[in-house]
Amino acid sequence: MVSDWRPTASLEAIKARAGLLSTVRAFFAARDVLEVDTPQLARHGVSEPNIQCIPVPGHGYLQSSPEYHMKRLLAAGSGPIYQLCKAYRDGEAGARHNPEFTMLEWYRPGFDLSALINECLALFGELFPGVPSRTYPFRSLFADATGLDPLTASDSELVTFAESHGAPDGLSKSAAVDYLMATRVETALPVEQLSVVTDFPGWAAALAETRCDEDGLEVARRFEIYYRGMELANGYQELTDAAEQSRRFRRDSELRGAQGLPPMAADALLLAALEHGLPACSGVAMGVERLLMAQRYSDQIADVMTFPQHRA
Amino acid sequence: MASYSTSEFKSGLKVMLDGDPCAIIENEFVKPGKGQAFSRVKLRNLKTGKVWERTFKSGDSLEGADVLDVQMQYIFSDGEFWHFMDTETFEQKQADEAAVGDAKQWLKEEDMCEVTLYNGEPLNVNPPNFVELEIVETDPGLKGDTAGTGGKPATLSTGAVIRVPLFVQEGEIAKVDTRTGEYAGRIKN
Numbered sequence: 480m481v482s483d484w485r486p487t488a489s490l491e492a493i494k495a496r497a498g499l500l501s502t503v504r505a506f507f508a509a510r511d512v513l514e515v516d517t518p519q520l521a522r523h524g525v526s527e528p529n530i531q532c533i534p535v536p537g538h539g540y541l542q543s544s545p546e547y548h549m550k551r552l553l554a555a556g557s558g559p560i561y562q563l564c565k566a567y568r569d570g571e572a573g574a575r576h577n578p579e580f581t582m583l584e585w586y587r588p589g590f591d592l593s594a595l596i597n598e599c600l601a602l603f604g605e606l607f608p609g610v611p612s613r614t615y616p617f618r619s620l621f622a623d624a625t626g627l628d629p630l631t632a633s634d635s636e637l638v639t640f641a642e643s644h645g646a647p648d649g650l651s652k653s654a655a656v657d658y659l660m661a662t663r664v665e666t667a668l669p670v671e672q673l674s675v676v677t678d679f680p681g682w683a684a685a686l687a688e689t690r691c692d693e694d695g696l697e698v699a700r701r702f703e704i705y706y707r708g709m710e711l712a713n714g715y716q717e718l719t720d721a722a723e724q725s726r727r728f729r730r731d732s733e734l735r736g737a738q739g740l741p742p743m744a745a746d747a748l749l750l751a752a753l754e755h756g757l758p759a760c761s762g763v764a765m766g767v768e769r770l771l772m773a774q775r776y777s778d779q780i781a782d783v784m785t786f787p788q789h790r791a
Numbered sequence: 792m793a794s795y796s797t798s799e800f801k802s803g804l805k806v807m808l809d810g811d812p813c814a815i816i817e818n819e820f821v822k823p824g825k826g827q828a829f830s831r832v833k834l835r836n837l838k839t840g841k842v843w844e845r846t847f848k849s850g851d852s853l854e855g856a857d858v859l860d861v862q863m864q865y866i867f868s869d870g871e872f873w874h875f876m877d878t879e880t881f882e883q884k885q886a887d888e889a890a891v892g893d894a895k896q897w898l899k900e901e902d903m904c905e906v907t908l909y910n911g912e913p914l915n916v917n918p919p920n921f922v923e924l925e926i927v928e929t930d931p932g933l934k935g936d937t938a939g940t941g942g943k944p945a946t947l948s949t950g951a952v953i954r955v956p957l958f959v960q961e962g963e964i965a966k967v968d969t970r971t972g973e974y975a976g977r978i979k980n
Binding site: 527529530570571572573574575576645646647650653654656657658660661662665679683685703710713 | 798818819820821822823824825826827828829830831844845846847848849850851
């Protein structure tokens with residue numbers, strides 16, 4: 480055990496991280512996006528049932544993303560902002576996950592989703608020079624890989640198909656789609672291409688606006704970007720409607736209850752900020768370690784972190 | 792027995808799956824976007840040696856398996872069972888042919904073996920990496936041959952047949968790597 484005192488990242492990887500952070504800061508400085516700092520320890524955590532915050536007794540929760548606080552800054556009139564910070568998610572540990580990781584998150588008032596996608600691709604142009612990109616709507620990408628339309632197939636069709644491809648029993652429809660996305664769809668994307676996936680199903684909207692697609696079915700104004708087999712970015716055209724946000728908090732709370740997860744009270748401060756008025760904006764989050772892994776052809780997050788969970 | 796949640800899965804952990812004891816080889820955490828997280832797990836069935844791949848929802852759990860690896864001394868075989876002894880407690884265990892498997896051709900009395908116990912009974916026997924066994928039968932070789940020209944077959948005291956260099960003679964003690972079944976030298980008396 481005592482031999483484990485050394486970092487898992489090479490000195491070269493540690494320098495690459497410093498280089499990446501300075502590239503990111505220069506990118507935003509050139510675009511007049513303000514670097515901000517928000518708390519990592521706060522009274523509320525995120526309500527989403529698929530993200531578990533780490534509680535800190537007497538203080539609240541370590542933040543799983545700076546989203547709620549950054550939206551309060553936007554509502555207070557900050558203009559475009561970005562943040563590089565640590566984020567914490569309980570139980571997320573594996574080859575590509577560490578419970579404590581580094582996040583790059585930014586918000587662009589006045590940007591629609593496609594404007595933000597273009598800005599992400601401009602940043603990736605600096606981090607991954609010369610890599611081509613291609614955009615896919617979630618619905619057709621999923622249908623091509625599985626033969627099932629995720630928006631119109633019945634719950635039992637999707638669940639049965641997932642089970643016949645190794646999924647555990649008893650999944651909900653959305654979990655079955657998640658399973659197939661992770662095991663069959665993402666893995667079929669070309670490796671040496673930045674793959675932008677847009678128009679996620681409405682149920683996967685989280686804090687994104689939704690709209691109706693050409694068939695009148697609800698899709699989320701949300702995108703993800705994949706590269707070298709990894710999800711690098713997750714962006715939203717942000718929900719600005721306080722009443723709808725309040726409904727999603729209630730739905731999350733019900734889902735948490737049904738799944739036996741610890742409850743998470745709705746963040747009244749975020750709701751108050753939304754009621755005051757969040758400017759129409761788009762926002763995106765990226766895992767900094769993932770960016771480094773993609774730059775360095777690594778499939779182990781430990782290669783790019785000084786001291787991952789088992790050595791921290 | 793304790794049960795283990797997916798977040799505790801790690802290589803080497805022994806768990807029960809479909810009624811059989813298994814060892815986790817690999818656990819991959821998969822999480823699509825903001826969706827449901829999964830653990831994709833590779834396990835070795837300790838009874839059959841087969842490798843299984845299963846996916847679990849994060850937070851699911853498996854019962855631990857009462858599986859223990861212990862060093863035991865091989866004592867003798869009565870033809871049906873192979874008998875092993877814990878040299879500290881002198882407790883004896885008998886392993887059947889399924890548990891001994893391929894190890895039986897390398898077992899020499901008094902050698903220490905790694906015995907995997909499941910619910911207290913031998914499930915698996917691993918012979919030492921190197922064993923020293925007498926050559927009981929081999930053709931007389933040509934004098935002066937030292938290079939590896941393919942060698943010749945030699946029968947060991949346990950019945951195992953290995954290939955040895957031509958200069959090795961009956962009555963000599965061969966050192967054998969049990970992981971490959973290859974000749975690894977001879978022991979000078």
